[in-house]
Amino acid sequence: MFEKYFQEKKSLRVMNIESLLAFNEALPQEIKLQTIEDISVMLQFFHDIREILYYNQEFLNKLIILDLQWLADAFKNVITDKNHAEEDLLEDASEWDKFNETGELSVELLSAIWKMNNNGYIEHKDEIMPYMEKLGLLASMDDQFQKWYVPCMNKIPFHTGSFTDYPASSIICYMFDVLPSGIFQRLVATCMQIPWEIFSDGDRGCIYQTAAVFVLQDQHHNILLGMTETEIQLQVFVTDGEVDIATCQQIKETIDNILCNLSNTFQKNVKFHVAFKCKPVGFCDSEKSAVIIDSKFTRADFQCPSCPARRKHKIISKDITKYWKKEQQQKNVDKEGNLTRPSTEFILNVVSRKLHGIPSSILAASLGVDMEENSPICIEEDRFRILYKWKCKCSSNMDHLKELVKILRENEQGEAADYHKYIEQIEANATKIEDRIYRALLKTKEECPNLCRLDICRALKFIERNDVIDELNAQWES
Numbered sequence: 001m002f003e004k005y006f007q008e009k010k011s012l013r014v015m016n017i018e019s020l021l022a023f024n025e026a027l028p029q030e031i032k033l034q035t036i037e038d039i040s041v042m043l044q045f046f047h048d049i050r051e052i053l054y055y056n057q058e059f060l061n062k063l064i065i066l067d068l069q070w071l072a073d074a075f076k077n078v079i080t081d082k083n084h085a086e087e088d089l090l091e092d093a094s095e096w097d098k099f100n101e102t103g104e105l106s107v108e109l110l111s112a113i114w115k116m117n118n119n120g121y122i123e124h125k126d127e128i129m130p131y132m133e134k135l136g137l138l139a140s141m142d143d144q145f146q147k148w149y150v151p152c153m154n155k156i157p158f159h160t161g162s163f164t165d166y167p168a169s170s171i172i173c174y175m176f177d178v179l180p181s182g183i184f185q186r187l188v189a190t191c192m193q194i195p196w197e198i199f200s201d202g203d204r205g206c207i208y209q210t211a212a213v214f215v216l217q218d219q220h221h222n223i224l225l226g227m228t229e230t231e232i233q234l235q236v237f238v239t240d241g242e243v244d245i246a247t248c249q250q251i252k253e254t255i256d257n258i259l260c261n262l263s264n265t266f267q268k269n270v271k272f273h274v275a276f277k278c279k280p281v282g283f284c285d286s287e288k289s290a291v292i293i294d295s296k297f298t299r300a301d302f303q304c305p306s307c308p309a310r311r312k313h314k315i316i317s318k319d320i321t322k323y324w325k326k327e328q329q330q331k332n333v334d335k336e337g338n339l340t341r342p343s344t345e346f347i348l349n350v351v352s353r354k355l356h357g358i359p360s361s362i363l364a365a366s367l368g369v370d371m372e373e374n375s376p377i378c379i380e381e382d383r384f385r386i387l388y389k390w391k392c393k394c395s396s397n398m399d400h401l402k403e404l405v406k407i408l409r410e411n412e413q414g415e416a417a418d419y420h421k422y423i424e425q426i427e428a429n430a431t432k433i434e435d436r437i438y439r440a441l442l443k444t445k446e447e448c449p450n451l452c453r454l455d456i457c458r459a460l461k462f463i464e465r466n467d468v469i470d471e472l473n474a475q476w477e478s
């Protein structure tokens with residue numbers, strides 16, 4: 001019924017939320033939506049299936065965009081090609097040239113561009129622009145909404161050696177199979193909205209076609225973002241003093257979140273992997289250093305696998321990864337080295353075996369993760385993978401167990417009503433688990449005399465007891 005209503009009103013292009021509320025109010029009692037939450041859920045649904053555009057947040061939630069193509073055309077018009085623009089914009093030609101070089105768009109030029117082919121854009125300007133900003137197509141550059149930055153119009157070249165003289169972190173790379181077109185530009189527009197101030201070069205801002213430099217709110221750390229054909233790179237530098245590691249990790253978390261949101265708005269299956277440059281130099285410059293995937297950094301040090309034969313060098317993993325990865329293993333162990341709680345993986349493994357009342361599909365839906373297409377051999381493994389995927393999706397600072405209990409409780413139904421108790425039991429038994437692990441290892445060793453040190457270490461690593469591995473190594477060496 002609402003679908004038909006939206007279709008009928010599509011020629012209006014946009015609609016006030018009040019009109020929709022009035023329409024709902026006039027419906028017969030048995031079919032009308034009863035609460036504002038119901039209406040919000042309905043709007044979210046039609047937004048998700050791309051029938052309308054609606055964001056339930058300040059400045060945007062008063063309005064529903066009914067015609068998505070119309071909004072897309074409004075933006076296409078702004079970034080119109082040069083020939084077209086020069087013919088029609090003679091009076092504003094120099095202004096347009098500046099826009100076509102820097103991406104800076106004034107409200108006057110915007111009106112002039114839209115006047116050429118006005119399709120209701122000018123009348124709805126105040127409504128269209130916040131939506132375009134929300135979509136990451138542009139960012140406003142002042143509080144009065146008189147000037148915007150449109151990243152895809154920026155043609156200023158970035159010189160890779162520009163910021164190499166400052167103390168800096170290592171370089172982290174977000175690797176995509178294919179970099180989705182526009183994702184870097186949207187990342188920059190979104191960073192401006194945080195707002196992160198743009199690093200200045202005299203009276204110009206350091207914002208280029210393939211790179212952008214921002215100043216963190218602390219006015220000390222600066223953030224260098226750049227793109228290559230397949231990666232987005234990030235480096236943090238200071239003009240004085242030292243780069244703070246915790247600050248880098250916070251910046252990474254911010255960028256992670258923005259990229260996850262952006263890649264979801266492109267296609268469902270856009271995935272990226274984390275990698276690092278083999279040296280702290282060579283930002284967006286493949287001549288000076290190479291990109292090495294995260295999983296290679298498990299050894300304390302190793303020889304660079306990617307630099308050319310005549311320029312081989314040693315990589316000390318910690319020097320590169322310390323800026324971006326939190327040390328996690330310590331969390332589960334107190335000062336005396338006693339286990340205070342088991343590792344999250346270990347708990348998820350136990351939980352996956354206890355949740356037998358719940359079909360994998362329901363578990364996946366409750367946690368908001370996709371199911372794997374090729375299901376593994378057993379259902380416990382299937383559930384473990386769903387839980388593990390969910391864990392990876394969450395912030396590393398989160399208390400996963402608490403959150404899991406909360407989610408499962410919220411989704412409780414019928415027979416599954418008791419499963420959160422299992423999890424609480426596991427948590428209560430946490431300290432006893434260490435004892436059981438030790439006995440299990442001892443028994444395994446008795447039964448399999450061929451078990452080697454590596455096997456034991458692997459088992460210990462699985463439960464994040466690297467401290468025990470270190471202790472064993474020290475004993476074995478002496």
Ligand SMILES: [Zn+2]
Pocket residue numbers: 278279289290304305306307313
């Ligand atoms: Zn190298």
